[in-house]
Amino acid sequence: MLWNLSFIWLCLALASVAILSFLLGLCMDAIMGPDGFGPIGNTVVLVAGFFLTIALYNHVGHTFADLRLATTYGLGGAFITVAVLAGLKAIGSRLRL
Numbered sequence: 494m495l496w497n498l499s500f501i502w503l504c505l506a507l508a509s510v511a512i513l514s515f516l517l518g519l520c521m522d523a524i525m526g527p528d529g530f531g532p533i534g535n536t537v538v539l540v541a542g543f544f545l546t547i548a549l550y551n552h553v554g555h556t557f558a559d560l561r562l563a564t565t566y567g568l569g570g571a572f573i574t575v576a577v578l579a580g581l582k583a584i585g586s587r588l589r590l
Contacts, residue, residue: 514539546570
């Protein structure tokens, strides 16, 4: 799905996901505080999780029939990525690694 987009549409998709992720990253920074990654770090993790989930799903051989389904999978992957990395950070800080 991502590979079929032209350069302009890919840039627009990246920009729109990054803008919405930054707003969400600001909110997550206010909620998570020092346990999070900061607003920019949260944004990078959300954007990376979103696009890597879609790319991984396509790499496995599945295709998305609808843009809503791709967005749902991307959001789910982004939130799972944040949860896993925050959990690893919490474990590391508790063990003082």
